[in-house]
Amino acid sequence: MNEKLKRTLALITAVVLAGCSVPGTPGQETATPPLAGARIGGPFALTDQNGKLVRDSDFAGKYRIIYFGYSYCPDVCPVDVQNIALAMRALDQRDPALSARVVPIFITVDPARDTPAALKQFAGAFSPRLIALTGTQAQIDAVKKRFAIYSEAKPKRPDGGYIVDHSRLAYLFGPKGEPLALLPQDKSPDEIVNAIKRWAK
Template identity: 40%
Template sequence: MLIAIRVFALMLILLLGGIWTAAWLGRAPGEGVADAFLRRIGSFVGADMPAPSAGGVQLPQGLALGGPFSLVDQTGRAVTEADFAGRTLLVYFGFTYCPDVCPTELGTIAAAIDELGEQGAQVTPVLITIDPERDTPEALADYVSRFHPRMVGLTGTAEQIAAAARAYRVFYAKVERPEMSAYLMDHSSFIYLVGPDGKVRTLFRPESTPEAIAQSVRAHLRGT
């Protein structure tokens, strides 16, 4: 069983790596690699990816992200998607040992909520770890408090994290090298705008500005 899981994981990594390479080689003039990757994913599942909107990347028709999950928050309480029903979320998959991109994107989320002013109270920022081996509830509690007082940190078993990542089409893999004193995690780096129904409404590419995210969130809140 363990061998089968490892073979499946390897095949998934190779598949996503191949799609990423094809996206990089076949992107249109002026198109970012992340946008090209999403377009390739949309084509892979049988849907065309439309051009990015001003505030994010719209999902192709027929491609649904998000949904049920069972995790543990930074207080040690078991939670599911039902605990967030009716709320608008900004969700990011990362890990506390991340040296660069994770703190940058989480800082962007916090800045976007501040940019929203009073409307920011309607949005809950969420970090879902892809490194449950090290990211205990205690570690997450300390980490998320550095970015926003209302940021929620979620962890769980390896199986629970894998299930949540599949629901959001998140790629992640452990990276270990002889010269490294501790392992890192390679992962996709999108911010997800999740509606009150638990479904993803918009993806934000890495390095999206807080202003662009806030603009998209405002439009979403007007429509809910």
């Protein structure tokens, strides 16, 4: 694993662990979201899969699941996005009022290939509710920095294709854009739902 990625994950892990238990009561969890107060997130203005300009302020009052990846990802991204989509469907059934207040957002780390058209096809394969965002390389780099996301394109193959090494994280943000928790996007949809219901009030 790349050293920069290790440092990023170590920082986020430290933030999460810092909020896991009440001092003096080992193992007892607090009601404070693990990422409360973390300097993660911030404003953005990107383009969605329909070519529309989307700003972070468009989601005011909504909980946001934000996942970074890319549509050409050969393995983890499709699995993680599918788990999030299935979790949203389960949340629709278990708590439709809460589900209506949650927006799943996919932000590409590969804007060179992830055009709005490519993202429209990608998002459409998972959920009509999924908002997929792209932008210029400078815009994506700025968003990655604000959200503590690492990504690095590997050298191109002879056919011109390449993979992008990137952080594998799904953030849950609150109605004001405040970071709340990391979601277990690599686990079952039920576990994702439980985490959402725990921190989204």
